[in-house]
Amino acid sequence: SQTERGRGRSSSLPTKTLNPSPTKPPPPSSSGGGASHRQPTHQAKMPLGQRAGDKSDSRYCGVEVLDFPAGDGLPAVLTHSLSSAFDFLLAPLVDPDYRPTPGAVLPVAASDLVLSPSQWSSHIVGKISEWIDLDSEDEQLRLDSELTLKQEIAWATHLSLQACVIPPPKRSTCANYARVVNNILQGLTNMQLWLRIPLEKSESMDEDHDKSETVDSWEWWNSFRLLCEHSSQLYVALDILSSLPSMNSLGRWFGEPVRAAILQTDAFLTNARGYPCLSKRHQTLLTGFFNHSVQVIISGRSNHNVSQVSEGVLSRDENHTEDTPTQHALSPYLDYMAYLYQRMDPLPEQERFEINYRDFLQSPLQPLMDNLEAQTYETFEKDTVKYTQYQRAIAKALVDKVSDDEVSTTRTVLMVVGAGRGPLVRASLQAAEETGRMLKVYAVEKNPNAVITLHSLIKLEGWESMVTIISSDMRCWDAPEKADILVSELLGSFGDNELSPECLDGAQRFLKPDGISIPSSYTSFIQPVTASKLHNDIKAHKDIAHFETAYVVKLHRVARLAPPQEVFSFAHPNFSPKATNQRYTKLQFELPQDTGSCLVHGFAGYFDAVLYKDVHLGIEPNTCTPNMFSWFPIFFPLRKPIYVPSESPIEVHFWRCCGATKVWYEWALVAPSPSPIHNSNGRSYWVGL
Template sequence: MKHILDTNLYIGGGVDFVVVPLISPTYRPSVVPQFGSFSLEASLPFAKSDLDPLPSLWNTHVVGQISEWIDLDSPDEKLRKNSETAFKQELAWASYLSLRACILPTPKGDTWTNYARCANQFLQEHLKEMQLWLRIPLGKPDDDSKTLQTQDDYWKIWNSFRLLSDHNSKLLVTLDNLNTMPSDNSLNHWYGEPVAAFIIHTDSFLTRDGDNPKHLSEGIQKLITYFLNHYTQIIISENQLNCSKDEESHLETNSAEDSRIHRLLPYIDHVRSIYQQMDPLSEQERSQVAFRDVLHPILQPFKEISQSMVYSEQEKDEKKYMEYKRAICQALLDRVPDEEASVITTVLVVVGAGRGALVRTSLQAANETGRKLKVYAVDRNLNALASLYKQRESMGWNDIVTVIQTDARHWNAPEKADILVGELLGCFGDNELAPEILDGTRRILKKDGISIPSSYTSFLQPVKSSKLYSAVKAKEQILTFETAFVTKMHNVARLAPCQPLFTFTHPKRSIKESNRRYRKLQFVMPDVPESTMVHGFAGYFDATLYKDVHLGTEPSKATPDVFSWDEMYFPLREPICVHRGSTLEVHFWRCCDSTKVWYEWGVTSPSTSLVHNCNARADCVWLN
């Protein structure tokens, strides 16, 4: 009964959960039972009663710790079979207690296949929510001269564990920080991985005089900030607490527990203070936290009628409209010299005017530049136009603004436009059919007319993201892996600089020019660890609205404070392992037929994938 910590004390002490061993560390199963049945006498006496603490607390406040001695790949067959028995037994106990997670010991030796299989068996069998957190040392312990595996080795162990378990989303990593400060390089492995918890040992803390005598180096503080920001739990481990060599120290009395929590409090306080010092999110950021790494299907501009809320959200993005205004101002000044400003009226068509944000922007630009303007506001969405009608009346725009409810591609304009403006850009540039829509409206633009945007380019970047991979897999349909998604990427490792993919320029030189595209890109990843996993590709865009006014999300020159666009995510059906310095070669196609536009993609180096989304079998953007 004394073998595990008194959980109640800790919960009273203000922590979220405690990590406790499930079975006495000295217990070994004596019998190897047949058919997976366990001997009752063998297991019961070593487990603490499930009524203390209360069952609901086990579920919410306890993470189990699987015995360190267990070696499921031992060359000693007896030890291996005993280990299988004990492993099942401890996990069954944890399951019975409805624990939210168990920490699995670090794999021993140079093989762990059976370990991974047994973990996988448990995960497959238990459809409940319990997670397994594989403990992986980060760096070498400062005081240990034993030659441990390198961080590359540990990542490979984790990677192989994950592959053997078929990327089970309930299998995660616990990083055990053995150093005062892990190197950047060793951390590199873990971006984009499902790190459930980060263990700091009490001896990583430094001591100083003053209010909070225990504190961490600035490096570790930054690390903790990173992890807290990525939903990783922080575990403080009193050094003898989690080391297998000191296991006997568990045999303490409740009063010893009591003093331990008092010893730990200064450490907990310091970590809490790090959390409190974290940069607060802006209101905009806060509103989007819930959408991090959530997958959305790409927008169907001709199938979906935008809702009022969507317009409200769009219209909040002031910085975006400032850039549009700058572009329109410059276009107006270019078309009408100062001396003719009072004579010439510029005809401007807003394609997809919605509730009129770009109409207002255009009128502001005309006002600022002192140019005369006539605006046609065209949109298919009657509901949105209602609000624009009203505004037109109340603002006295009746003579200036004409509102037309139609598909701009089929509109018989009474006169040709000098300037065509539209919010047609998707987060991958051309993915909301800007090329097709602007082709369709080209005949209502004067020969020397200006299109805003005047060009746009999509960008691509390989990413590692176990989170996004799991999100795709969770949809349980093989074709989901061939579907492009829109997402706010958060728990993602970006593995190489972006490269430009497809460019469209408006107005087109010739209407015969196809909107199909094909391009091969080669990414070299010099900064990744020895090897890494590529789960898919992030997509961005950069648009030239007019001359030097650009707008975009491509990270190296993203327009600051603009939040209208998330990123594209193109998954790979089979994640690809790429070694440092080797080349990742990927092919992208933008395909069109008479009814739809879609992307196909495939990797040809270092290994060959299928061509994803062949003939739009998974998804497409409909043209009508």
Template sequence: MAVDMDGGAGYAADEPTAIMYLGQHETQRHTPVTGELLAHAQYVGYDMLTAPITTPHFQSRVLAMLEGHMSTLAESSKPESVPLPLISPLTPVDTDLTPEVSNSSLIAVTSPWIDLASPDPLIAHVSRQVFSLEVAYAAFCGINNVMVHGPVSSEGTMQYARAVLEALGLGPYLQMHVLLPMSGELEQDVSADGTHLAELAREQFITPVDEDEDESEPELYGSWEAWNAIRTMCNYSSRLTIALEIPRQLPSLNLQSRWHSEPIRLLVLPRTSFIRNAKGYPVLAKAHQQYLTRFLRLRFPPWVILSDVGSIPSRDADAVDASRPEPTPAEAAAKANDKPNDPVPHMRYLRHLQQTQPSRPPIERFGQGYQDYLQSPLQPLTDNLESITYEVFEKDPVKYEWYERAVALALKDLREKLGEGVPIVVAVVGAGRGPLVTRVLQASSKTGIAVKCCAVEKNPNAHVLLQRRNATDALWNGQVTVVKSDMRSWPGPTTSNGEVGKVDILVSELLGSFADNELSPECLDGVQHVLHPEHGINIPQSYSAHFTPIATPKLYSDLLSRASTDLNLTVSDKWELPYVVMLHQYDYLSVQPAAEEDARTPDVKEAWSFSHPTSEAILSQASKRAGGTTDAGGWVGGDGSNEHNARSCKFTFNCSDRGICHGLGGYFETVLYASPSGQKVELSTNPVTMDEKSQDMISWFPIFFPLKTPLSLPDNAEMEVSMWRQTDDRKVWYEWIVEVYERVGGKRRKLGMSELHTSRKNGCLM
């Protein structure tokens, strides 16, 4: 079918098609979902169907029982002595479901006419019984996925959440999906047939509506707040997710991003979410297409459910089509001008979108499968990395090209300063498998400026490979001096007369996800004695750490459920460690004021920075403290020789929309080299500047500083973050604490604070 729409450029030839599991849902499904119907739906192109757990007969039976009980209460002189009604077990006429192998492709739907959040204890009691009977029977039938409609009223959200928590215990493999609108109410009336129990709540239990309240505009974040209360009550259970209904008109970009960060398992697209194109086909607006693309790029994309877009076409219709003779050319031409008559146009359109998804950015293609996967940071000083780890870094299409540019620029500036005939010594410290050595030699070749190159590496296994490359690589050609040494204890290059010389350019790639978390400052301080004191150049010259508060329920849930043995940590230690992670399903809590409606730029603050070479006065004082000739001045830990590399910061972030803070996302920027002429080569993982400075760089994922207890934020909150880089001269660690404030009547009031988190027990060893 030719569909008229803008679907994007389509996937690159070497990129797999986006994964999209597609289901069909009818709010009023009147025919049983049999194995035959499911097989036919899959033949048509769907992957799954929804199925009501109980029949209208069961609803009638419950309503009749409730009506009888209310009559008994009305006639009784002592209504408090009348026991609560009990619903008898399901009978064959109450449900069409039976245990079947094909049930793995079904999503069971609980009755939409119950009200678990009812203020009337009678209605709530009956609703809980219906809910429990249905969920238990679905679990018995081998159905793993159950969709339940969200709370009718926000006033009873905790009561609703309590019922969901109990239901999760009815089946160990049960996945429960709460159907919620993005904001306001669901697009479609889910109880058009029959009576909703909310209508039967008795007046004495209903809170009168304040006539002065403006109910014309629903609370924008009301639906999200209900979800947050439910999942918090259920302790972020990995078996509790969201079935999110996408409305015809998408809400603000901030609310879209908030929902994107949540564990959405089902994306429900009702018929009203579609528009018609010029040829009469149902299509999604551009904004809806882009939002769908964001979800399809997740590590585990949600299933897409088409709601009330038409019934599954019968097999009889297919048989009639198959029995018809092939049309003549004239008949085919005439039919081509007719209005489309596709029985499943919405489904075919989504399959078309699936095939024409735009290509992923390089960072996403590189990190496929690692989205939101927590990893402990590397400790290259204490651990010898394996070849495969080096190989991952070397796949970066940007970093090494930028390093080569920086070296070339530095060579030109040094040649101009030193004049012709003076040899330029370049040392790559922490050479690994040698990619930076190759780039130094290429920069030398392209600029025509000869260099003497040294490769210093402490890893004995990588040292073997460096020697082999020096002997066999045509570019290296035996001209590289390969040294097996910790850079801090390397005396420097040996000159032709046997003396120890100085290095003109010192090149390293010691930066971690937070710039300094792999001890680049300590390493470069330790090797600075080999750098020429007058004109020596460090590449990088400087780097800075940056962070911003984020909401990431996925990572918090993973840490909550992760056994401490996974990381060889104690239960409490797992919250005290920053993690390297490809942040993917998260939300920025603090964003910059936007000039355009579709722009959303996070507010990212610079925590601290380092520059090299370090001042000789600072290193001299550090040396005196290490030798014991200068009193430590109350320094706790070692002798204070590394105190100059300690840092601290405190920043306030303005958060306009309410939310939950699960931790801090950390990034870095670095100036590899800034020429006196004004030319500058920079790298960045900061989301605000990365596209400008080093777009498509893949070497570093962000770092995540978790909070053991998430902090709630009201609208227009102020979040104050304090962070420290600490050292005791033996190791380096981070400490962080977060406080939340609001302004009321011009005064600032504290609403809460996290505990002090410290990674001291698992710090980076020097």
């Protein structure tokens, strides 16, 4: 394994630790300053704007340097660009006229000394010479290209750049290019390579091809990354041109590792006042990139010679002094980007809390096997939207159980099974008060630590006469009477995945035959997604078990390829003697026709629950309860991502399996091509009973 090497201190802190201890971040990366050198963001002087709470890379905007800055030109270009509010440069590193010559010194754009190490790594993305053509028929050109590419990458590594942009493949067959890049990627520890891809379905560039054939540039990217075996250091930089493919086709990229959108000045229109602006479709695309942490790089010659002495808030010339350099030719485009960025809605507070959870894989809770901690209870108890829904459902059930005539004579027996620290007890008592119904509550809880809090809550609130605390597992409690209403919150991100069915089967022993369960039913959903980041994070474990595990994850850099469909449903109570909690479902997904081909890395999962009659809650995207934060989606990965050709349906099978001590899922693709059955016998992932 490659580790950071050193004799002593070095100016950038090491980013890989030899200490994988799970309990503490390693000292160097826990320090603010140094580690940020390696962050994908660039030290910004003036980010695009003040969009509240957005700490993602999309705040930063770079500019492409078109002409080779010979000699000491680079520092001047950098200073000018930074003072014009750009954050970083995409700049050529080596004279494009150079061809490998034995004994020659590489004609670099300035020596390493003209910028400080932190300037190099914070403000420069290297642009590899565009003439290189590794799949040419001309062998000398191929060999020159290979040598030059390696020399330029070596120089960029020497400078500790964070990333280099490598030019787009020149032909639809790019196997030799991919071989050399893959070869280079094996030796890189910190630097990323961004493969430049035009965002288009363009005419084929192969001379021997039929001119009428169009090429979907996503296919270039897909072949290239498959050849490079999904390298986690290979990214995409998309060239945005004046025409755009369909929105469904564009949507695929949100699940791909796009690092930058290189926006060509030619893609801009001109507004009535002569300023550059973008078409509605371009605006929508750019907003999509901003929302997916993609940085913009402005590129091209200025087509908008906006008068420097103009009215309007964007003018910078009112305070012109000798110190003020002339305005950057591309400033009007940057100003428009800042306008687009600032126009977006601010990130909601909840979203800001969750920003560090984006695309971060967590194992689902095992609430039966493990006891939750106080902090976890604390967090879930704050989800007032959820408990309001419960209170509404309980109130409706109470009114159905006890008519207005009976309110003074009938006392409903309600059992909260899995009472935790008491939020459902509170919701039940409030529902009783709201409806004027008398209530007797049993609060059943298996976690002795939560029971301690329950006792102090009951005492504090003076509920002793109404609430009885039972320190027991609901599955083995011997109840002294039967309940009219059974209330529980045992649902996971995928509905039944925290074993609500098994727990409620155990609890319905003490529910009256006409008793009500809240929730009364729940259903899980899945949809196919492109999620290259999640795939790479799982792959890093280098085992099959992690590819056969479901994860709770706040999905962010994900392309949702088709609407979600129902998987498993459960209803309670279920007194049928044939009832089983095993399930088997086959689903077919059709992608919109204009999507094109895509790669499926797995399935996003959700749930929706009917608490009682018309009161529901859930996270299925089309019907989700607003402002509820207790659940992130679940993700079922595929061991090998599946290429789905344009207009081919996806068929997936899901099983819910039950054993004596555990419950697990198995899943498999059947079309467009079969995958292995995942998680056979629950060998990799299961929930303990």
